[in-house]
Amino acid sequence: xxxxxxxxxxGRAGVFAAMLAQQGMRGPTxxxxxxxxxxxxxxxxxxxxxxxGNPNDGVPFKIHQTTIKxxxxxxxxxxxxxxxxxxxASLKGALHTIEHIKVEVxxxxxxxxxSVEKSAGAVDHHWTPDSRETAxxxxxxxxxxxxxxxxxxxxxxxxxxxxxxxxxxxxxxTELVENHDFTTAYEKLPVRYRARIxxxxxxxxxxxxxxxxxxxxxxxxxxxADIAHKFRNFTEPVFGMPRAAEMLDRxxxxxxxxDVAAIPPLFVIG
Numbered sequence: 001x002x003x004x005x006x007x008x009x010x011g012r013a014g015v016f017a018a019m020l021a022q023q024g025m026r027g028p029t030x031x032x033x034x035x036x037x038x039x040x041x042x043x044x045x046x047x048x049x050x051x052x053g054n055p056n057d058g059v060p061f062k063i064h065q066t067t068i069k070x071x072x073x074x075x076x077x078x079x080x081x082x083x084x085x086x087x088x089a090s091l092k093g094a095l096h097t098i099e100h101i102k103v104e105v106x107x108x109x110x111x112x113x114x115s116v117e118k119s120a121g122a123v124d125h126h127w128t129p130d131s132r133e134t135a136x137x138x139x140x141x142x143x144x145x146x147x148x149x150x151x152x153x154x155x156x157x158x159x160x161x162x163x164x165x166x167x168x169x170x171x172x173x174t175e176l177v178e179n180h181d182f183t184t185a186y187e188k189l190p191v192r193y194r195a196r197i198x199x200x201x202x203x204x205x206x207x208x209x210x211x212x213x214x215x216x217x218x219x220x221x222x223x224x225a226d227i228a229h230k231f232r233n234f235t236e237p238v239f240g241m242p243r244a245a246e247m248l249d250r251x252x253x254x255x256x257x258x259d260v261a262a263i264p265p266l267f268v269i270g
Contacts, residue, residue, distance in 0.1 A: 032047055067218065068222045070082070071151065072152065072153075073142050073156075074112070074136055076112045076113045077113050077136070077139050077142040079109065080103050080105060080142060080195045080197065081146050082195070082216070083195040083196055084103075084143045084146040084197050085151050085209065087207045087209030088146055088150050090207050091147060091199065092150075094201070095148065096166075097201050097202045098147075098170065098202075100199075101143065101173050102174075102175050102200070103140075103143055103197050104182060104195060105139065106179065106183040106194060107186070110139075113137050126138040127172075132162075135157045135161075135162060136156075140174040141167075142156075143170075143174055144168075145161060147170055154237055181194075182194040185213065192213050193218035193219060194211065194212025194213060194215075195210070196210040197210075231248050231251075232244055232248070239269075250262075250263050
């Protein structure tokens with residue numbers, strides 16, 4: 001449960017610390033700079049802040065290096081989800097005729113969100129998720145949910161989906177393998193998030209979906225339309241279209257707001 005509010009808590013703590021500092025309050029330094037502190041025993045060097053960003057000197061701000069997730073799931077499940085969406089469009093009404101699902105991923109993805117295949121004897125929790133947190137960190141589950149619904153949405157990890165017999169059947173038909181070319185692409189800069197899904201049907205046909213590099217990469221810059229689409233997907237089911245549209249408009253134009261304190265009340269539920 002805490003994961004849902006951790007970012008907000010961190011932001012609140014940061015603002016509070018800044019307000020205290022503004023009033024002249026100082027915090028303890030020895031945990032960082034003391035004899036047994038972080039600098040001497042972990043970092044191995046004095047604490048120093050580098051350049052935070054200066055476009056005039058060719059140093060980009062870190063925010064421009066941010067990867068914005070297009071779907072609400074763990075980062076390493078996203079490439080398989082995007083690849084599966086391309087295949088799912090050709091599978092409507094034919095899920096029951098799927099014989100086998102092969103998902104090719106980069107090594108870090110395989111290790112993070114489905115490290116043990118179901119056929120290895122010891123089935124890990126990624127193949128038998130029983131909670132939202134486990135499911136949205138499971139490549140097999142996310143692939144099966146995408147085949148079922150066409151994408152991953154706010155409802156993909158609810159109880160109805162977790163207990164869905166058809167989804168579970170698809171999950172157990174899934175095989176996860178490392179593609180060494182995908183691993184090489186991930187380990188280079190700029191990072192490429194590649195994945196490929198091959199769905200084998202009972203009639204012998206194969207349906208393939210792929211993402212990454214020339215197929216459209218997760219690390220590609222997102223347009224304003226992409227950001228707005230993601231925002232609406234999260235807010236409209238809770239607040240309705242008119243209010244979500246107002247929230248989005250106010251955020252897009254936050255630089256012209258006379259009082260930003262007027263924005264948070266828009267996000268109050270009830």
